[in-house]
Amino acid sequence: MKCCILAMLAICGVLFSQSPQTFVHAQEPDAGDGKLRIICFGAHPDDAEYKSGGTAALWAAQGHHVKLVSVTNGDIGHWQMAGGPLAKRRTAESAEVARRLGVSSQVLDIHDGELLPTLENRQTITRLIREWNADIVIAHRPWDYHPDHRYVGVLVQDAAYMVAVPFFCPDTPPLKKNPVFLYSSDRFQKPYTFEADIAVALDDVFDKKVDALLALESQTFEGGALGSAEIMAAAPPASAPELRRAWLHERWDRRQSSEASLYRSALLKWYGDEKGQKIKYAEAFEICEYGHQPSDDEIRKLFPFFPPKTP
Secondary structure (H helix, E strand, O other), rough: HHHHHHHHHHHHHHOOOOOOEEEEEOOOOOOOOOOOOEEEEEEEOOHHHHHHHHHHHHHOOOOOOOEEEEOOOOOOOOOOOOHHHHHOOOOOHHHHHHHHHHOEEEEOOOOOOOOOHHHHHHHHHHHHHHHHHHEEEOOOOOOOOOOHHHHHHHHHHHHHHHHHOOOOOOOOOOOOOOOOEEOOOOOOOOOOOOOEEEEEEEEOOHHHHHHHHOOOOHHHHHHHHOOHHHHHHHHHOOOOOHHHHHHHHHHHHHHHHHHHOOHHHHHHHHHHHHHHHHOEEEEEEEEEEEEOOHHHHHHHHOOOOOOOOOO
């Protein structure tokens, strides 16, 4: 009887293949502990860490649960090595970043540079969001210089409705409430520029983020896919860890202070004029028009490190 039911479901198009092989760091936390649950999707084993790592550390410091997911395994993301050895190396780097931030990580075994917005991948993203019972989902915007980035945005957008549909991926229970979907920041102008609905002060965790990103050696110090022997030689060597940290700190100081300057108005909104003007480092997010549309009061609950609203 069970076989007949499964066959009928398959014929009706409601039984789907399981997720591709994945590599997971850290145990899944208790879904009923009352804490927030955030899942951040990046295209490669560095994107979610770069875009959301500081905010992830702030959530984690308050006991909330964050997972950083790389949708591809990064196996061509280096100028000198590739394939399985690079995928394993970058998975280990991502896991170490997560450990230092106090969050979980997962790397999907999909080839770097080959991600497509297929039905199978939509199912995978939908299942991951459901399994995490997410309150917040963060991803790239669906227009970007890299096709993997674009298609992560498309796949997460496509999942924004499907996560609550019971007969899509019926092997994984649907969410009872739709999460808030957010885009991480970028500088692309067309078809429209990034709009910072939310900006998060990183001053208290900036050093923690830099220390975590030190683990991404293949990307930070070796240049990643577009590196070279010359680029690698220009970075401080592994034998000089303090120089390495200072070198990386300088680069992220420029990046996160630029983010704070660009999105100062959002910082003023959420932190008030006096504190907002003093914030040096920030990460910013845009609310996707799909998924739950939060009020300002709901945003303050989802970002509990924001100060109380002033009268």
